[in-house]
Amino acid sequence: MKPLPLPKQKNLRADCAWVIYQILEQGKSSRECLERVQRRHNARDNAWLQEMSLGVMRRLPLLQHWLRALLDRPLKGNKKVIEHLILLGLYQLNFSRVSNHAAVGETVAAASYLNAAGLKGLVNAVLRNFQRENLADKPVDDAIINSGLPKWLYKAIEQAYGAEADNVRAETNAMAPIWLRVNRQQVSFSAFTEALDKAEVKYTLSESHRNAIVLSQREDITGLPGFEKGHFAVQDxxxxxxxxxxxxxxxxxxxxxxxxxxxxxxxxxxxxxxxxxxxxxxxxxxxxxxxxxxxxxxxxxxxxxxxxxxxxxxxxxxxxxxxxxxxxxxxxxxxxxxxxxxxxxxxxxxxxxxxxxxxxxxxxxxxxxxxxxxxxxxxxxxxxxxxxxxxxxxxxxxxxxxxxxxxxxxxxxxxxxxxxxxxxxxxxxxxxxxxxxxx
Missing domain, CATH: 3.40.50.150 (Vaccinia Virus protein VP39)
Structure with missing residues (x-):
């Protein structure tokens, strides 16, 4: 697939569609792509970009299944990125907290930033038809699509884990917690947990790891107590x-x-x-x-x-x-x-x-x-x-x-x-x- 330059003007959804395109069509890692677009946005928007682009990766087989049902024929050449923009729109409508109005309207508007103003009508029609036909409520009778995994990996897990395969696949799609390892060369474990308590950071202790803490929710790591002093490292x-x-x-x-x-x-x-x-x-x-x-x-x-x-x-x-x-x-x-x-x-x-x-x-x-x-x-x-x-x-x-x-x-x-x-x-x-x- 032909390389696609980053949109000249920043736009949240256009930039997100560009990230998805880079991963799926160019084989780039999310870390590499997100770093480029996140330089253009504030911290809140950067969190949104990460959540949406990686969310599409988790739900891709189902999103593509819906797209094939809604799109008469695949887009080609430099218009291919619009398919990725539509995938983003479908994800917002079904898996995010974004309002339906914004999910459709803002996604349609983003086509202009991807040099595809002429396809705004297509984007709008596909997203509206998705809502009108209630595709999200129609069950998909395909275990591989529902797993969110490529066919080869689905089968490899089946072969390796047998009766446990469904659980392994489910956990592969789950959200991972953030673990911290307390650096006892710089701070005692009790002093570090007291600092977290004072900062009202919610966490649990690990029963199996002596120096570990598991955060109860997503946090700005660099803003946690003791980060600059090396009191902890992020490590699963x-x-x-x-x-x-x-x-x-x-x-x-x-x-x-x-x-x-x-x-x-x-x-x-x-x-x-x-x-x-x-x-x-x-x-x-x-x-x-x-x-x-x-x-x-x-x-x-x-x-x-x-x-x-x-x-x-x-x-x-x-x-x-x-x-x-x-x-x-x-x-x-x-x-x-x-x-x-x-x-x-x-x-x-x-x-x-x-x-x-x-x-x-x-x-x-x-x-x-x-x-x-x-x-x-x-x-x-x-x-x-x-x-x-x-x-x-x-x-x-x-x-x-x-x-x-x-x-x-x-x-x-x-x-x-x-x-x-x-x-x-x-x-x-x-x-x-x-x-x-x-x-």
Missing amino acids: GAAQLAAHYLQPQANERILDCCAAPGGKTGHIVECAPDTEYVLALDADATRLKRVEENMTRLQHKVDIRQGDAANPESWWDGKPFDRILLDAPCSATGVIRRHPDIRWLRKANDIDNLAQLQRRILDTLWGLLKPGGTLLYATCSILPKENMAQIQQFLADTPDASLSPILKTETPDKPGRQITPGEQQMDGFYYARLVKSQD
């Missing part, structure tokens, strides 16, 4: 398990591989502040800036380097590591509830390619690990090919690797812990802990 409960499972100790050399944006790196330092050396490695220079910002705010000292994990010659000093956290590149199917665009950016054939990359990195990093050292393999995926099957094969192929169980039920044939979305309010994640033999 599943991701907070990484440092605990890695078990960093004093006077060790530790590698956090694929570290951006640095949440796990910071937690490693907080769990073992007197460890000898922590290296945060990532291939993406732009994302490494986030690591630098987070380590500065949290007041942690680590070595931050850009490098390809599969080619250590460019960044490794030749000294083996006591512990390695490999947060492997993956499909991110476990965090779709946070990033609903992922479901449309990932394709079925990506999984095999990612599994091959994961294995290549795993084999490489194993050579950088000391005898007796520990490697924690982690992904934010819920697909077995990237997780349990990956570790099963690695253990079978690697004589000096053995499983260090996280759960009592683990065996080399069923290694690791698979967390599904929504389990104890956490994201979908997988962990497997491996130990290198002394011989």
